[in-house]
Amino acid sequence: CQELKEGGMTLISIDSGRGNEAMRGLADTLEMPLISLSAPLYPQDPPNFFEVSVRPSPAELLADFVIHKEWNEIILLTDGEHCTLTQTSFPFTAKLDVAPFVMTKRECAQPNNRTECEGNNKYEGYCIDLLKLLADRIEGFNFEVYLGEKTGSKLPDGSWDGMMGDLLTGRADERERVVDFSKPFMTTGISIMIKKPDKQEFSVFSFMQPLSTEIWMYIIFAYIGVSVVIFLVSRFSPYEWRVEETARGGFTISNDFSVYNCLWFTLAAFMQQGTDILPRSISGRIASSAWWFFTMIIVSSYTANLAAFLTLEKMQAPIESVEDLAKQTKIKYGIQGGGSTASFFKYSSVQIYQRMWRYMESQVPSVFVSSYAEGIERVRSHKGRYAFLLEATANEYENTRKPCDTMKVGANLNSIGYGVATPFGSDWKDHINLAILALQERGELKKLENKW
Numbered sequence: 001c002q003e004l005k006e007g008g009m010t011l012i013s014i015d016s017g018r019g020n021e022a023m024r025g026l027a028d029t030l031e032m033p034l035i036s037l038s039a040p041l042y043p044q045d046p047p048n049f050f051e052v053s054v055r056p057s058p059a060e061l062l063a064d065f066v067i068h069k070e071w072n073e074i075i076l077l078t079d080g081e082h083c084t085l086t087q088t089s090f091p092f093t094a095k096l097d098v099a100p101f102v103m104t105k106r107e108c109a110q111p112n113n114r115t116e117c118e119g120n121n122k123y124e125g126y127c128i129d130l131l132k133l134l135a136d137r138i139e140g141f142n143f144e145v146y147l148g149e150k151t152g153s154k155l156p157d158g159s160w161d162g163m164m165g166d167l168l169t170g171r172a173d174e175r176e177r178v179v180d181f182s183k184p185f186m187t188t189g190i191s192i193m194i195k196k197p198d199k200q201e202f203s204v205f206s207f208m209q210p211l212s213t214e215i216w217m218y219i220i221f222a223y224i225g226v227s228v229v230i231f232l233v234s235r236f237s238p239y240e241w242r243v244e245e246t247a248r249g250g251f252t253i254s255n256d257f258s259v260y261n262c263l264w265f266t267l268a269a270f271m272q273q274g275t276d277i278l279p280r281s282i283s284g285r286i287a288s289s290a291w292w293f294f295t296m297i298i299v300s301s302y303t304a305n306l307a308a309f310l311t312l313e314k315m316q317a318p319i320e321s322v323e324d325l326a327k328q329t330k331i332k333y334g335i336q337g338g339g340s341t342a343s344f345f346k347y348s349s350v351q352i353y354q355r356m357w358r359y360m361e362s363q364v365p366s367v368f369v370s371s372y373a374e375g376i377e378r379v380r381s382h383k384g385r386y387a388f389l390l391e392a393t394a395n396e397y398e399n400t401r402k403p404c405d406t407m408k409v410g411a412n413l414n415s416i417g418y419g420v421a422t423p424f425g426s427d428w429k430d431h432i433n434l435a436i437l438a439l440q441e442r443g444e445l446k447k448l449e450n451k452w
Contacts, residue, residue, distance in 0.1 A: 098394065099125070099394065099397055099401075100126050100393075100397045100452035101125050101127045101393075101452075102125045102126075102127050102128060102145070103123065103124055103125045104122060104123060105117070105123065105124050108121075108122035119144070120144065123145050125452065126448055126449070126451075126452040128145070129448050129451070129452075130185060130448060131143050133435075133439055134432060134435050134436075137435040137438060137439070138428075138432070138435050141428070141431065179421045179422065179423060179424055180421070180422045180423070180424055180425070180426060180429045181419040181421050182419045182420040182421075182422065182429055182432040182436060183419060183432075183433045184417025184418055184419045185417075185419065185420070185436050185439070185445055186393065186417065186445070187415060187416070187418075188392045188412070188416060188417075188418065189391070189392050189412030189413060189414045189416055190344060190389055190390070190392070190412060190416075191389070191390065191391070191392040191395045191408050191410070192319070192325060192387055192388075192389055192409050193375075193376070193388045193389075193390060193399075193406050193407070193409075194317065194318070194319065194379065194384065194387045194388075194406070194407060195379050195380060195383065195384045195386075195405060195406060195407075196404075196406060196407050197317060197318070197384070207306065210301075210302050210309050211302060219270075222294065223267070223270060226266050226290075226291045227265075227266045228262075229287050230257060230262045230265065230266065230279065230284060230287050230288065231257055231258075231259055231262040233281060233284045233287055234255055234256075234279065234281070234284055235255070235257075236283075237281035237282075237283055237284060239281040239282075239284075240255050240256070240257060240279065240280060240284060241254070242254060242255075256277040257277065257284075265277060269291055269292055269295055270291075270295045270299075272295070272299060317407070317409050318331060318384065319331065319387070319409055319410070320409060320410060321410040322352065322356075322410055322413055324410075325356075325387060326352050326355060326359075330385070331384070331385055331386065332363060332367050332382075332386050333359075333360070333367065333388070333389060334360055334366075334367030334369060334375065334378075334387075334388060335360065335367075335389045336368070336369055336370070336371065336372060336375060337369065337370065341389060341390065341391070342368075344413075345357040345360070367386075369388075372390055375388040376398055380403075380406065391416075392412050393418075395408045397452070420432050420436075
């Protein structure tokens with residue numbers, strides 16, 4: 001360690017069994033100090049990887065190592081005869097402007113020389129606040145935000161693009177096989193976004209909306225039918241006839257239930273009103289009682305729904321679930337190309353999701369988009385003819401933002417957790433896990449969710 005500080009030549013090696021024994025032998029032969037790393041920092045490093053610096057300057061020696069590993073900052077710890085290189089700057093990789101997680105501040109959107117728009121200060125969002133909380137709880141944890149274009153997916157040659165490629169090269173799930181994910185700090189899932197149906201214009205006949213046209217027709221036919229029944233019953237029953245004395249001293253027979261009076265009596269009963277005439281025969285009373293019971297049910301149902309139809313805007317979504325979306329072709333649907341959502345449909349064993357993936361792949365022009373912003377804009381511009389499948393957190397956030405013309409329909413298609421991805425074997429994973437659990441217990445993560 002002393003020779004390293006004073007500028008002596010030093011060997012740097014990965015501790016990997018027999019390969020490390022060879023490095024120790026080489027160090028003894030050259031009489032040079034040896035620095036051993038316990039594990040490769042990235043999965044693609046060969047297990048017997050080592051570097052030899054022939055520069056006498058300790059600054060140049062460390063510079064060679066840092067440049068290769070693409071670290072931003074290191075610290076040299078000494079303990080007797082042992083040396084340890086530790087990374088103290090965490091290169092946080094974030095997807096470019098995904099609201100509400102990572103966003104560029106409005107005042108920093110255009111290039112400027114303002115000090116508040118330098119480094120991490122130019123960004124805001126849920127993940128930025130989360131990283132600040134982690135930095136407060138983890139000693140020596142610093143971060144630098146690096147924006148990637150997309151989350152990343154595996155390429156045919158075995159390499160990764162997007163943020164996953166950045167993370168593996170040090171600049172920044174089939175994915176969980178090559179990186180370590182922390183405990184989830186948020187749970188979400190894939191959801192459906194559509195354009196809100198257009199508002200209905202109320203007319204003079206809006207009071208008829210609580211009941212369908214068919215029901216209104218049935219009521220009219222029932223009204224006429226009951227009036228006819230009461231008229232016929234009153235004609236055949238002797239109890240509805242009465243003898244009246246005329247002014248000349250004669251007698252005449254009369255019946256109160258004429259055609260007009262029967263129609264009036266039935267209408268008054270439907271309107272929950274009374275009349276001066278009532279049936280006196282048993283058959284007439286039975287017919288009237290049946291009509292009264294029918295009108296009580298109809299009027300009660302109508303009254304219960306009338307207020308809701310007149311005070312609340314009635315919006316009927318063309319689809320209500322993923323099953324509705326999959327079985328129709330009128331509304332096209334798509335996803336962001338690449339990333340976890342595309343992988344979910346591509347490799348799903350559920351038949352309905354397989355059918356949806358084949359449909360999306362076969363569409364011309366393509367229903368895939370390059371970003372959430374493009375997908376949301378397509379939902380708005382296609383006038384209800386396009387549905388976008390995206391993660392529920394982004395869906396719910398966008399629905400509350402002006403112009404408030406999108407909405408989420410149905411339940412989430414799956415359940416996934418958001419975690420912090422660290423290079424495979426990184427010591428940061430355990431520290432981040434403990435910090436996330438502590439933040440959950442204190443309710444800090446819920447506060448962030450409510451804030452953003």
